[in-house]
Amino acid sequence: MRILIVVGGCLKVNSSANLCHRAYIKGFIDAGHEVTVISMSEEGQIVDKSIELPKGANYLVFNSSRLLKYINPNKRKVLNKDMENKNKNLKSIIFAKIRTIILNIYGVFGYQQAWINNVVRKHKEKKQYDIVISLSSPVASHVAAYKLIENGKISCKKYCQIWEDPWQYDIYKEYIDEKKLKIEEQITTFADKVIYVSPITMNIQKSIFKLSHEKMDWCPLPYYYKDENDKVISIKNKVYGYYGDYFPQTRNLEPFYTAAKELGINVNICGMPNELFKTTDNIKINERLPLEELKEYERITDVLVFVCNLKGGQIPGKIYQYSSTNKYILFILDGTDEEKKVLKDYFAKFNRYIFCDNNIEDIKKAIKLIEDNNLNDIDNECVSYFEPQNIATLIIEKCTR
Numbered sequence: 001m002r003i004l005i006v007v008g009g010c011l012k013v014n015s016s017a018n019l020c021h022r023a024y025i026k027g028f029i030d031a032g033h034e035v036t037v038i039s040m041s042e043e044g045q046i047v048d049k050s051i052e053l054p055k056g057a058n059y060l061v062f063n064s065s066r067l068l069k070y071i072n073p074n075k076r077k078v079l080n081k082d083m084e085n086k087n088k089n090l091k092s093i094i095f096a097k098i099r100t101i102i103l104n105i106y107g108v109f110g111y112q113q114a115w116i117n118n119v120v121r122k123h124k125e126k127k128q129y130d131i132v133i134s135l136s137s138p139v140a141s142h143v144a145a146y147k148l149i150e151n152g153k154i155s156c157k158k159y160c161q162i163w164e165d166p167w168q169y170d171i172y173k174e175y176i177d178e179k180k181l182k183i184e185e186q187i188t189t190f191a192d193k194v195i196y197v198s199p200i201t202m203n204i205q206k207s208i209f210k211l212s213h214e215k216m217d218w219c220p221l222p223y224y225y226k227d228e229n230d231k232v233i234s235i236k237n238k239v240y241g242y243y244g245d246y247f248p249q250t251r252n253l254e255p256f257y258t259a260a261k262e263l264g265i266n267v268n269i270c271g272m273p274n275e276l277f278k279t280t281d282n283i284k285i286n287e288r289l290p291l292e293e294l295k296e297y298e299r300i301t302d303v304l305v306f307v308c309n310l311k312g313g314q315i316p317g318k319i320y321q322y323s324s325t326n327k328y329i330l331f332i333l334d335g336t337d338e339e340k341k342v343l344k345d346y347f348a349k350f351n352r353y354i355f356c357d358n359n360i361e362d363i364k365k366a367i368k369l370i371e372d373n374n375l376n377d378i379d380n381e382c383v384s385y386f387e388p389q390n391i392a393t394l395i396i397e398k399c400t401r
Helices: 016-030 076-084 090-106 112-122 140-150 178-189 199-208 254-263 291-299 318-322 337-348 360-371 388-400
Strands: 002-007 034-040 058-062 128-136 155-163 193-196 216-218 239-243 266-270 283-286 303-307 328-333 354-357
Touching: 002 016, 002 140, 016 034, 016 128, 016 318, 016 388, 058 112, 112 140, 128 140, 128 388, 140 155, 140 178, 155 388, 178 199, 193 199, 193 388, 199 216, 199 337, 239 291, 254 266, 254 283, 254 360, 266 291, 303 318, 318 328, 328 337, 328 360, 337 354, 354 360
Parallel strands: 002 034, 002 128, 034 058, 128 155, 155 193, 193 216, 239 266, 239 303, 266 283, 303 328, 328 354
Antiparallel strands: none
16 A cells, blocks of 8 residues: 655654654555654754664654754753752743744744644645555544645545544643643544544543544554563563653653662663652663663563553553563553553453553552562563554554445
8 A cells, every 4th residue: 555654843853753753654664565654854853863764664754843953842951950859940931932922933843833834835746545544643644644635645445543542632642721621622523534543532632622523543553663672581680671751740650769779779760850760779760861872771671560551541652662572571550440440451462561550559469479480470572563564464454334
């Protein structure tokens, strides 16, 4: 099949969203399809030079606003300090005001509106595709894809939107903007198929968007690379690793940190906000790391720690990447009782994870089982179901049936 993938961001920015985006691209290439990718250029972006794009696709990049260097949300050091400390200094206040003014000029899609305009205006390849797939976040991906189709710049048999996160009911949102919620529903009407990456998120969106609920489905994320090794993991003094962001309004890492400190186990934590917890003799705290440095931490890790979100049912993509390893995976459940049940029921069928609730005592019990090697029923092998090629095939099946 001839497939066009539209991504409203730079694929070389180090983020969990881009890890998923690159995995999707790799999956369709590995499945033998002819893949073209439209994305944002590196101009004004903070890129990770160690990131390589999947080989075998045709990449078309378009610039965004020239003002991007003043408003780029990927300038994490400035923004994360703002999130960690409400007593903002004068510099950050001025930065935030300038950014708000500039974003308001562009409208609801912010600086990404400039990228959308450039894509529609400058795209010259008039091709017919079997499937067009737009990936969000950001939402600009869906808008650009639709406008290319609407303006006759491309044609396709099926148009599919994949929402890795919903726009307004995203866990990072402090409040729901009703105007944007209506725009989000309108955007979903453009597609032949709307796919979410969590069954809980899908059900929430179905209950909200009556105009599009019949075309909604869900599909798990693919992992990006297979990461099996020959490391023996039945040893004592195992190394535990949590690798990802853990802003307290979205994910509660404190019970694990406390349990680890009380048990004296060896832990590496890499992510933001890195000032939330203190380094101890056994627990090492680091900020978000480039991909190559992070791989080295993961290589020496025996037990990968995964923590669910506090609410909303969105599933952090790390669980799929961890599932490509042969390491123990401590799966810490959180959210409502119903959300925890849905997630445990789905992932338990792979017989791959050590589950516990997100409280100190339950985490300590799970760690004790791991330390005692009392987990004979757990299969520490790569979950092939999440291979990029398999997920790509599943998406095509959902789009074409």
